[in-house]
Amino acid sequence: VTITNAYASTTSSTATLTVNDPAVNTQPASTNVPPGATATFSVVAGGTPTLSYQWIKNDTNLLVNGTNISGANSPTLTITNVSPSDAGNYTVAVTNGLNNSVISAPAVMTVIDPAITTEPQSRTNDYGTTATFSVSAAGTGPFTYQWLRSGTNLSNGGNVSGVASATLALTAVSYLDAGSYSVIVSNSLGNSVTSSTVTLTVKDPIITAQPSSKIAIGGTTTSFTVGAAGSSLSFIWKKGTAVLSNGGNISGANTATLMISALSATDPANYSVIVSNPASGQTVTSSTVNLSVVNPLTPRTVAVGDTIVFAPLVTGTPPFTYQWTKAGSPIAGQTSTSYTKSNVQVSDSDTYAVGVTNPAGSVTVSAALIVSATGLNLNPTNLIVLRQGDGIQAIANTGNTLFLDQFTTSGTYVNTVSIPDSGPSALIQNGTAPTEGYINLSLNRGVLTLVGFNVTRPWTSGLGNSASVDVPRAIATVDAAANYTLVVSSTNAFSGNNIRSAITDGANNYWVSGGGSGTRYFRPGSADNVSIQTTINNTRVLQIFSGDLYFSAAATSWGIHKFAGLPTAAAAESDVLLTGNNTSSPYDYVLDSSGTNMYLTEDGSASTNIYVPGIVKWTYNTGTATWNSNYTLLPGTGTRGLTADLKVNPPVLYVTTTNGANDIANRLLAVQDTGPSAAATLLATAGPNQAFKGVRFGPLPVISATPDGARVILRWNGAYTLQSATNALGPYSDIPSATSPYTNSAYSPTKRFFRLRQ
Incomplete structure (x- = not known):
């Protein structure tokens, strides 16, 4: 090119333009293929049309289509079923329409063998x-x-x-x-x-068979089993998130089979097992299964006209379904959680059962109903327990029906006395009040005393703070023949407060305790309704020992107090023993005949001088004239009602435990005082919507003798058998077919002494 300006011009050097026609724009790529595979080589070229292609192997061999080669004259060469002989360098000659050619760079085919x-x-x-x-x-x-x-x-x-x-x-x-x-x-x-x-x-390990959910009957034994395999196995069973260990009712906690004995309402939960291999360090957890427990029904022996309720305590995993039967035949329409029958007759006596079903399976629990045509008896060697609630009515401050359940000292159920909850003789209690429900045996052991509210259940509001003019406070007795008598219905005592316990000397004198009103004296049939003391107002259980009136208290001075004698007018009380500060909660108590040993039920959380809750044993030190707490039986167990057999050594104590609707801890227990580690024996459980409270031994049967000229007329209540002997100490023998009233010659030398037996 020549460049000129106003002064001169100059010419550049000569440049050459070379046009690659044709040109390879994308070279073929090398490839590695195994024998039998397919290999392809592709080229992208440009130039004057029309372009033609010739693929070449190893620079000399012009490839032709056929056998395993195709595309020898196209931009893409394909070689199928590659063999080792196909390995080599592959190029392609590209020719344009001007007959100019260019050869691509070589691409290497490597045949991998093997x-x-x-x-x-x-x-x-x-x-x-x-x-x-x-x-x-x-x-x-x-x-x-x-x-x-x-x-x-x-x-x-x-x-x-x-x-x-x-x-x-x-x-x-x-x-x-x-x-x-x-x-x-x-x-x-x-x-x-x-x-x-x-x-x-x-x-390693693995679970080969998962455990299964269970439904079982209370008091029996059930098990969960896991199938597992591994080179080394260990097991850890869990209840919920808690690791189980052997002890109590648990065994096999570290084996393939977990055993749970003496099932109760505390056992239902989710269960699982961790299976581990210590050598491999691996663990595997089973599926979660559940346990449901149906507690057995309590048999009922009642009087004609009573109302009975069967209601099993069912705990675990719903849904549950129910079917009630009588003598094995379904009762039409009875598919609820309980079965109630009013005004029972002798003909209703039979075996009643309920089948309870949930996704884990079915169990059946049964109980006998006996309706006595001859009435009921209470035995002086048996335990009588006051029970609040019938199993279907909610435990409530508006009132619960009362029952006296009789058990042998080994826990065998005997019968139930129903207390009327409606009509002029009604007696009900506030089921939510832990301080209500105590019973006493009269000084002459002729009757049991109990207290409550003389209104029909349910009342319209809370009983404890009701006015006595609207809700009379009442005292009742039950004798050995199960005769119930309402002896006091007061409209001016314990108003706005609970009435808690009463005791009688058997001579128509009654002493009563309550919250907020101290201690009172009543004499039925007279105007006597006297406040004995109000200094200590939160009084609980009254008893008579050695001719003195005792009471427990949980206010002002916590502990046990007494009056000298049996006061019928205002009198001063004295401290017997003090249990501590206001976190102590003394309830029922037993004093031995020496007056130096006392057992006291406690339900407080702490105290300055005792361990509570439990049954605290106190001993009187004659040298220092002080009471000292020795130890606590059943420590950690809330205790309420208490009685004891002091004739055996060591004594056997019978106690009811913590109150509460559906409270699984509400039980009747026996414990022999062999020391602070003495274990309890379960005698009975109250059941759902029921609460055991006071406990005493039964009253003595009463027999009366009326002179009638040369004869003596004997009278008694209840279905007892009359026995006679020629000596007061016996031996006694039955008098066949003797019924009350029974007439005997006053001069008969062979029948001078009489007694009753059950």
Whole structure:
């Protein structure tokens, strides 16, 4: 090019333009392929049309289509079913329409021989199963194989086979077989190739059978079992999130089978088990299962006209369904949680049962109903327990029906006396008040005394703070023949407060305690209704020992107090023993005949001088003239009503425990005082919507003798058998067919002494 301006001009050097026509824009790429595979080479070229192509092998061999070659004259060369002879350098000559040509750069085909066409795969196996790894190879055969674990050659033996074949097998695998595996494949040409490394994971231990949910009957034994396999097994059973250990009603907590004995309402929960292998460090947790418990029905022996309720305590995992039966036949329409029958007759006596079903299965509990045509008796050697609630009515401050349940001292149920809850003789109690419900045995042991509210259940509001003019406070007695008598209904005592306990000397004198009103004296049939003391107003249980009136208190001076004698007018009380500060909560008590040993039920959370709750044993030190707490029986157990058999050594105590609707701790227990570690025996459980409160031994049967000239007329109540003897100490024998009134000659030398037996 020449460049000129106003002064001169100049010419550049000469430049040459070369046009590559044709030109290879994208070169073919080298490739590695195994024998039998398909290889392709592609080129992208540009230039004056029309372009033509000729693929060349090893610079001299012009390729032609046929056999395993196609596209020899196209931009893409395809070689199928590649063999080692196909290896080499491949180029392509590109010619344009001007007959100019260009040759591409060479692309190398490498034929891998041998080549792995299917790699082995990682896998996870359960303990005890068979694991296999397989490889597929192509190339010049025959092939040889060598399997390796963690880079080390394997040999056949034990649980290993196929180490020199295309498939490696490991039988009955355990955690010891876990690791990395690979295989070397060699051919007859002396070439070899190594597979990718794969992993074997072994689950060790494994669960082979899951535990199953259970529904069982209270008091029986049930179990959960897990099936497991592993090279080493250990078990940890759990209740909810808590790890279980052997003890109490639990055994097998570290075995494949967990056993739960003496089932109660505390046992229903979710259960699972952790199975571990200490050697492998692996654990596996079972599925979660549940336990439901149906407590047995309490049999009922009642009088004609009573109302009975059967209501099992069912705890666990709903939904539950129910079907009640009588003598094995379904009772139409009775599919609720309880069965009630009013005004029972002798003909209603039979076996009643309920089948309870949930997703875990079904159980049936049954009980006998006996309706006595001859009435009921209370035995002086049996325990009488006041029970609030019938099982279906909610425990409430508006009132609960009362019952006296009779048990032998070994816990065998005997019968139930129903207290009227409606009409002029009604007596009900505030079921939510822990300080109500105490009973007493009269000084002459002729009657039991109980107190409450003389209104029909349910009352319209809370009984405890009602006015006595609207809700009279009442005292009632029950004798050995189960005769109930309302002896006092007062409209001016304990107004706005609970009435708690009463005791009588058996001579128509009654002393009563209550909250907020201290201690009072009543004489039925007279105007006597006297406040004895109000200094200590939160008084609880009254008793008579050695001719003195005692009472427990939980205010002002917590502990036991007494009056000298049996006051019928205002009198001063004195402290017997003080239990501590206002966190002490003394209830019922027993004093031995020496007056130096006392057992006291406590339900407080703490105290300055005793361990509570429980039954505290106190001993009087004659040297220091002080009471000292020795130890606590059943420590940690809230206790309420108490009586004792002091004739045996050591004494046997009978106690009711913490109050509450559906409270699984509401029980009747027996404990022999062998020391602070003495264990309790369960005698009875109150059941749902029921609460055990006071407990005493039964009253003595009363027999009266009326002179009638030369005869004596004997009278008694209840279904007792009259016995006679010629000596006061016996032996006594039954008088056949003797009924009340019974007439006997006053001069008969062979029948001078009489008694009653059940």
